[in-house]
Amino acid sequence: MGTRQTPITLTSGAGTALFGAAGIAVGLGFAALAAVRRNRPIHSVGTVVSGRLVIDAPGTTGSALFDAVGETPLIARLSRSASWPVQLPDIMGLALRIPGGGHSGGPADLLFASTGTGRLTRYMLQLRTSTASGPLTTMFPLVGSQGNIVFRLDPDRDPESRHRYQLSCSRNSGPWSVLGGVSLEPSREPTQRSNDPAGPDDPELRFRPVAQPPTGLSTPAWLRGVRGPAYAISRRVWHA
Numbered sequence: 038m039g040t041r042q043t044p045i046t047l048t049s050g051a052g053t054a055l056f057g058a059a060g061i062a063v064g065l066g067f068a069a070l071a072a073v074r075r076n077r078p079i080h081s082v083g084t085v086v087s088g089r090l091v092i093d094a095p096g097t098t099g100s101a102l103f104d105a106v107g108e109t110p111l112i113a114r115l116s117r118s119a120s121w122p123v124q125l126p127d128i129m130g131l132a133l134r135i136p137g138g139g140h141s142g143g144p145a146d147l148l149f150a151s152t153g154t155g156r157l158t159r160y161m162l163q164l165r166t167s168t169a170s171g172p173l174t175t176m177f178p179l180v181g182s183q184g185n186i187v188f189r190l191d192p193d194r195d196p197e198s199r200h201r202y203q204l205s206c207s208r209n210s211g212p213w214s215v216l217g218g219v220s221l222e223p224s225r226e227p228t229q230r231s232n233d234p235a236g237p238d239d240p241e242l243r244f245r246p247v248a249q250p251p252t253g254l255s256t257p258a259w260l261r262g263v264r265g266p267a268y269a270i271s272r273r274v275w276h277a
Contacts, residue, residue: 084115
């Protein structure tokens with residue numbers, strides 16, 4: 038019995054060390070960018086607005102936040118990943134902070150990026166010209182009571198309602214199921230860098246999707262191993 042457990046333990050430990058090393062490498066890369074830019078290493082151009090999460094078609098995600106009818110206020114940040122000139126396409130980002138939506142009554146953070154929506158393309162980043170020009174997904178899964186959960190936002194097709202998004206989810210890379218929607222205050226596409234506090238961005242706002250998942254959901258261990266060190270190192274350099 039003991040001889041069978043040893044390889045599993047070693048494999049698990051090696052995997053944890055590998056992901057941790059990857060996270061440190063990514064973090065050092067982010068730190069270098071932060072030092073050069075004297076700003077956030079990525080998504081340094083953004084706009085912060087308030088909004089609301091509306092659940093009218095509850096799912097079975099394992100999170101009370103999405104599995105019951107309700108309406109919750111939130112804070113959102115629309116951003117551009119590479120943050121090069123706005124005339125060029127970029128990887129668009131939309132971060133949501135839902136106060137009281139996390140574990141023990143704390144906030145819940147979700148990060149969305151411009152991707153495809155197929156079984157494979159939902160995990161692949163895509164260049165866009167605006168946050169309202171195509172779907173966004175959380176890409177990396179969260180773990181629920183019935184498997185892995187990926188969330189998706191689709192901007193309203195009405196040009197007059199570009200600040201409204203349909204929210205859906207997929208379990209274990211299966212079909213998408215509509216949960217409700219996200220409605221944001223009308224805003225322009227992000228053009229201001231976050232180290233300029235005079236505009237619509239908030240230079241102090243930091244999202245923590247690894248440490249602050251929605252209640253009932255958790256971050257996979259491998260993702261914690263990569264993202265945790267990467268975020269910690271880049272934040273330390275940026276604040277310094």
